[in-house]
Amino acid sequence: MVSSLIDHETKWWKPNVVKALFLPFEADTILKIPLSQNLSDDALIWIGNKKGVFTVKSAYFIAAKLQVDKDVGESSSGDLSALIWRNLWKLKLPAKIKIFSGRVCVNGLPVYMKMMERGIQLGWDCPVCGDEPESLIHALISCDFALSVWSLWQDCPLHLLLKATDLIDVVHIFCSSPNAEHLEYFFAISWTIWHNRNLLVHNEKGLSPLQVWDLARNVMNDFHEANTVLWPMEHASNGGWVALLAGYFKVNVDGASPLDDHRVSGVGAIVRDDSGNIVAALSKALPSHYPVEWTELLAME
Numbered sequence: 585m586v587s588s589l590i591d592h593e594t595k596w597w598k599p600n601v602v603k604a605l606f607l608p609f610e611a612d613t614i615l616k617i618p619l620s621q622n623l624s625d626d627a628l629i630w631i632g633n634k635k636g637v638f639t640v641k642s643a644y645f646i647a648a649k650l651q652v653d654k655d656v657g658e659s660s661s662g663d664l665s666a667l668i669w670r671n672l673w674k675l676k677l678p679a680k681i682k683i684f685s686g687r688v689c690v691n692g693l694p695v696y697m698k699m700m701e702r703g704i705q706l707g708w709d710c711p712v713c714g715d716e717p718e719s720l721i722h723a724l725i726s727c728d729f730a731l732s733v734w735s736l737w738q739d740c741p742l743h744l745l746l747k748a749t750d751l752i753d754v755v756h757i758f759c760s761s762p763n764a765e766h767l768e769y770f771f772a773i774s775w776t777i778w779h780n781r782n783l784l785v786h787n788e789k790g791l792s793p794l795q796v797w798d799l800a801r802n803v804m805n806d807f808h809e810a811n812t813v814l815w816p817m818e819h820a821s822n823g824g825w826v827a828l829l830a831g832y833f834k835v836n837v838d839g840a841s842p843l844d845d846h847r848v849s850g851v852g853a854i855v856r857d858d859s860g861n862i863v864a865a866l867s868k869a870l871p872s873h874y875p876v877e878w879t880e881l882l883a884m885e
Contacts, residue, residue, distance in 0.1 A: 587626055589614075595621055668752070669877050671759045675768055678807050679884040684778065685771040686881045688724070689755060693778065695723050711785050721751045723781060724774045732793035733777055733800075737769060768804060776800040828858040839879030849874045851883035 589605075591598050596619060603611045632642035672685055687693055696718040699706050710718040712729045724730055725745050734740050741757070748754045758767040776799045784790045791799070828834055834856050841849040848869050855864040870882060 590619065595619060667759050668755055671764075671767055672877075674764065675771065676804075676808060676811070677768055677772060678803065681771055681775045681803070683881050683885050684775050686877065688720070688751065688771070688774060690878075691720055691751075693720055693723070695720050712781055712790070721748060721754075724751065724777055725754065729780075729793060730777050733773060733796045736793060736797040737773060739763075739766060739769070769800070772800040772804050773797070776803070827860070830858050832858055833863060837883040839876070839881075839883035841874055841876045841879045848872055849879045849882075851879065853883065 589598055589602055590596070597615050597617075599615060602614050605611075606614060629636040630638040630642070632646050633639065668689055672682065672689070675682055675685065677685075691698070696707055696709070696711070698720070700708060708717050710716055710722060710727055712723075713727050715728070716722055716726075725734070725748055731742075731745070734742060734745055744757060745754065755767075755770070758770045761767065773796075776796045779799070780791045780796050835853060836856075837851065837853045839849065839851045848871065850867065850869045852868070853864075853866045854862060857863050870879070874882065
């Protein structure tokens with residue numbers, strides 16, 4: 585209590601007690617505070633209003649101000665996250681690479697360092713180079729093998745990759761590029777590097793850097809050509825259902841994530857033939873609640 589720091593006879597602070605309990609600069613500040621000659625009893629004072637008395641209204645205004653300050657502090661990271669996810673949805677890449685891209689952005693790949701953190705003993709060193717611990721950024725960028733692949737991409741900002749310490753920062757750089765194709769190349773190459781890593785982990789023969797680069801380029805070209813053939817009138821579409829080529833099927837998927845975190849998310853899919861007839865449909869509840877972006881990716885999976 586404050587009263588224990590005051591000499592009631594002299595009506596002033598007890599210097600020895602104050603200096604013993606507080607740091608020197610704190611004690612100097614306290615000893616300079618003037619005291620009332622009345623020495624009133626200690627009391628709790630509410631700083632939320634001028635009267636010093638607690639009210640729900642004053643508490644509401646304090647809580648609202650704290651929330652505003654919190655939102656302002658998080659705005660930059662929120663904008664960054666929104667920019668990345670908006671660009672992920674626009675990727676002209678196969679669904680498996682989109683799903684891979686989403687896992688990269690949430691640090692969801694099972695690299696050895698992450699598995700060690702979860703108590704799973706699979707080793708520590710990179711399975712490709714064997715020289716350094718396998719983190720996410722090492723596996724996809726700073727590994728000597730990965731750098732050999734990146735160097736084959738003519739437009740790759742290799743000097744930025746060499747300085748990178750956080751993969752999300754690298755993704756943001758490509759999201760900010762005026763050439764949208766650069767982000768597609770980044771994730772396509774990252775996927776093929778990870779694919780080669782998995783071949784080695786499962787005791788299969790790995791690829792050379794040139795083969796990995798060719799695989800990434802072929803995946804992109806094949807996907808673009810397939811979409812050009814299947815949807816030649818895409819830009820002229822009126823937004824209605826467009827008939828498929830004979831023998832092809834169309835799959836529509838969607839995911840739903842409730843606002844209430846206590847309920848689970850769900851996914852659905854429907855398959856139609858070239859006449860528009862429903863061939864198959866699926867509705868499935870997921871084992872837990874997931875963010876909207878994850879739910880949409882799981883629906884495609």
